[in-house]
Amino acid sequence: MEAKELIARRIARELPDGALVNLGIGLPTLVSQYLPPGLDISFQTENGLIGVEPLPEEGAEDEYLSDAGGRFIGAVPGAASFDSCFSFGLIRGGHLDVTVLGGLQVDERGQLANWMVPGRMIPGMGGAMDLATGARRVIVAMTHAARGEAKIVRRCTLPLTSLRRVDLVVTDMAVIQPTAHGLELRERAPGVSVEAIVAATEARLIVGAQVPEMALAG
Amino acid sequence: MHKMIALEAAAALIPDGASLLIGGFMGIGTPHRLVGELVRQGRRNLTIIANDTARPGLGIGRLIDAGAVARLVTSHIGTNPLTQQQVLAGAIALELCPQGTLAERIRAAGSGLGGVLTPTGLGTTVAQGKRTLEIDGTAWLLDLPLSADFALVAAHRADYRCNLDYAMTARNFNPVMAMAGRTVIAEAAEIVPVGVIPPDAVITPGALVDHLVRRDAGHGS
Numbered sequence: 419m420e421a422k423e424l425i426a427r428r429i430a431r432e433l434p435d436g437a438l439v440n441l442g443i444g445l446p447t448l449v450s451q452y453l454p455p456g457l458d459i460s461f462q463t464e465n466g467l468i469g470v471e472p473l474p475e476e477g478a479e480d481e482y483l484s485d486a487g488g489r490f491i492g493a494v495p496g497a498a499s500f501d502s503c504f505s506f507g508l509i510r511g512g513h514l515d516v517t518v519l520g521g522l523q524v525d526e527r528g529q530l531a532n533w534m535v536p537g538r539m540i541p542g543m544g545g546a547m548d549l550a551t552g553a554r555r556v557i558v559a560m561t562h563a564a565r566g567e568a569k570i571v572r573r574c575t576l577p578l579t580s581l582r583r584v585d586l587v588v589t590d591m592a593v594i595q596p597t598a599h600g601l602e603l604r605e606r607a608p609g610v611s612v613e614a615i616v617a618a619t620e621a622r623l624i625v626g627a628q629v630p631e632m633a634l635a636g
Numbered sequence: 637m638h639k640m641i642a643l644e645a646a647a648a649l650i651p652d653g654a655s656l657l658i659g660g661f662m663g664i665g666t667p668h669r670l671v672g673e674l675v676r677q678g679r680r681n682l683t684i685i686a687n688d689t690a691r692p693g694l695g696i697g698r699l700i701d702a703g704a705v706a707r708l709v710t711s712h713i714g715t716n717p718l719t720q721q722q723v724l725a726g727a728i729a730l731e732l733c734p735q736g737t738l739a740e741r742i743r744a745a746g747s748g749l750g751g752v753l754t755p756t757g758l759g760t761t762v763a764q765g766k767r768t769l770e771i772d773g774t775a776w777l778l779d780l781p782l783s784a785d786f787a788l789v790a791a792h793r794a795d796y797r798c799n800l801d802y803a804m805t806a807r808n809f810n811p812v813m814a815m816a817g818r819t820v821i822a823e824a825a826e827i828v829p830v831g832v833i834p835p836d837a838v839i840t841p842g843a844l845v846d847h848l849v850r851r852d853a854g855h856g857s
Contacts, residue, residue, distance in 0.1 A: 464735065465661040465687075466805045481664070482792070482803035488662025488690070488715065499804050501811045501839075502661075502687070503743050506736030510756065540723065540732075541714025543762070544688075548736035551756045581759040 421590035424607060425559050427452045428588050429518055430635035432557055433459050437515040438508075440464060440549060443487040446518035446559050452636035462514065464505050464545040469497025486545065509545070510552035517553035519546060521560035521587070523574045526621045528583035528596025530558055531576035543579065550580035562589035568620035570594065570601070591615050593632060600624050605632045639798050641847045646821050647673035649847070653706075655683035655784035657742065657813040662688060662715065663695030665806030667790040667823035669851050671695065675702045683707040685742070685784055687735060687809055689716040703727070709782065711735035734762060737779050739812055745781035746815025752779045787817020790851070791840070793833055794824035798842030801833050814840045821847045 419427075426448035433439055433453065440462045441447050450461060450472060461470040463485045470485065471492035479490035493499075508514055523531040530550055533543040550556055563569055570587065587594040592615045593605035602624045606615055608631050616623055647670060650656065660666025674682075675698050684705050690697040699705050700719050709731045713719040722728040733741070740752040753776035757763050767778040789810040791800035800822055802810060814820050822845045 463805065465664070465808050480804065482806040484662060484664045484805055486661070488664065493804065499807060501802075501807050502735070502739040502809045503812050506739055510736055510754065539714075540720060540730075542688075542710065542712040542732045543734050544712040544714075545735040547734040547760070547762070548756045551758075552736075577761045579760070580756075 421561055422448055424590050424634065425561075425588050427634040427636055428593065428632050429557055429559055430454065431633065432586065433457065433516060435459070438462060438468065438513065440509065440514055440517045440553065442517070442519040442546065442549070443485075444520050446520055447485070449518055449559070454635050462505070462508065463491070464502075464509065464549070466501060466505050467493060467497060467499050469494040506545070506548050509548050512552065512554060514549075514553045516555045516557060517549040518557045518559050519549060519579075521558040521569065523569050523571050523576050524558055524560075524584065524587050524596070525571050525574045526600050527573075528601070529574055529581060530556070530579045530584050531574040532579050534577055536577070546579050550584070551582055555586075556582070556584040558584050558587045560587070560589055562591040562615070563618050568618060571620045572622070591618060594623070602626070603629055605630055607632055639845060639848045641849060643669055643673050643849050644677075646670060646847050646849050647677050647679075649819065649821070650674065650679065650786055652679055653681045654786060655685065657784045657787040657809075657817050658684060658686045658696055659787075659789045659808060659810035659813050660686065660690070660695050661805065661808040663690040663697070665790050665802070665808050665810055666690070666695035667788045667821075667851070668695065669849060670788045670821060670823050671698055675699060675704065679704050681706045683709075683784070685709045685782060687738065688712045689719045691715050692718050709733060709738070711738050732762070738782070739809060741779050741782040742809070742816045743812045745783035746812060749781065751781060753777070754779060783816045783818065785818055787813040787820045789814045789820065789822050789840070791822050791824040793826045793828050794822060794845075794848055795828050795830045795833050795842070797830055798822065798845035798848050799833050799838040800824065800840040800842070800845065801837055802839055807839070811839050814844050819846050820844055821849065823849050823851050825851045
């Protein structure tokens with residue numbers, strides 16, 4: 419299974435019935451493809467909609483309806499549209515149950531950096547800072563390492579997205595829960611050993627006696 | 637009062653060096669005709685306040701293509717490599733602002749408020765140079781209002797009184813910007829008789845709109 423699919427399938431199990439959820443651009447968007455059947459989950463897109471439906475059939479695109487990445491989407495029956503102030507009121511005001519965000523680095527304090535690499539890449543934060551600060555639960559979806567470089571680090575070297583401690587980090591190797599005491603290793607990907615995870619992680623991990631394999635949705 | 641105006645005349649109101657709030661999110665809900673006419677008339681040295689600069693050839697990206705922008709306040713430029721190039725080359729002075737804060741700064745300007753107290757960005761690089769206030773034990777970042785000489789907004793429909801409504805995610809920053817431009821120019825896909833947009837469905841009251849142009853049918857991107 420591809421790394422991205424594995425991460426998306428694991429995170430799909432984190433979304434509770436009835437939740438209002440915002441999925442970041444890129445890898446997090448995949449999560450909606452793997453929802454367990456029977457759940458009623460509403461997806462928000464910060465450019466102004468609750469009730470995102472995945473890409474419409476070719477030719478069915480609505481020129482007035484896109485996701486935050488500018489890709490055409492559909493709207494489910496019962497969707498609601500609103501302006502940017504209202505949309506971020508939802509996000510900052512504690513009305514959003516879960517956000518899933520991509521990541522460049524997460525550190526031992528559970529802080530996330532995901533919006534710029536000084537001197538190399540200046541995409542900007544878009545809605546990420548508001549989402550990381552305001553959502554009730556923040557889940558980070560990212561590969562465990564990039565080009566051999568650890569992304570789970572002692573201390574973020576890239577500019578932070580928020581001081582807030584994220585709630586869960588899901589990678590292609592592990593599920594890690596940041597706590598007041600540090601990063602607790604909760605689960606490992608199928609076939610991946612605790613030793614391999616520790617070796618690919620710069621941060622100190624708190625490892626319990628039992629680290630079960632991830633269960634995946636779909 | 638008759639507010640309909642020819643496209644050329646609307647763009648001609650805007651001088652070189654003007655500051656513009658421009659609606660739209662990745663080109664969805666951007667006043668494409670007004671943007672295109674500013675490019676055609678060769679406007680220069682503009683300050684643009686907008687969520688993003690879309691892509692080269694699309695929406696606000698056309699102003700970037702034309703080298704018309706000197707200063708940019710935005711939340712995201714990752715989708716437009718030309719914007720990034722011009723920023724790195726020093727041709728555009730860039731201020732990145734979290735998207736929710738950007739919306740609220742514009743709202744504050746249009747609503748007569750002195751600023752926004754937000755938790756977003758506290759302790760990060762976007763807090764540099766800003767005041768942090770502690771109120772009853774909680775820290776907040778103070779972000780200041782953001783207005784402009786003009787607001788260029790894209791509506792779905794306008795009636796003859798310039799009441800506006802919007803479609804789906806094309807609404808985005810448009811209603812809040814219509815409050816914060818000293819002169820407001822709206823571009824509507826359709827112009828309809830008074831009453832077609834019921835009072836309860838008006839999002840931007842016509843009293844806020846100074847000038848109205850019509851967007852050509854099929855001029856979607």
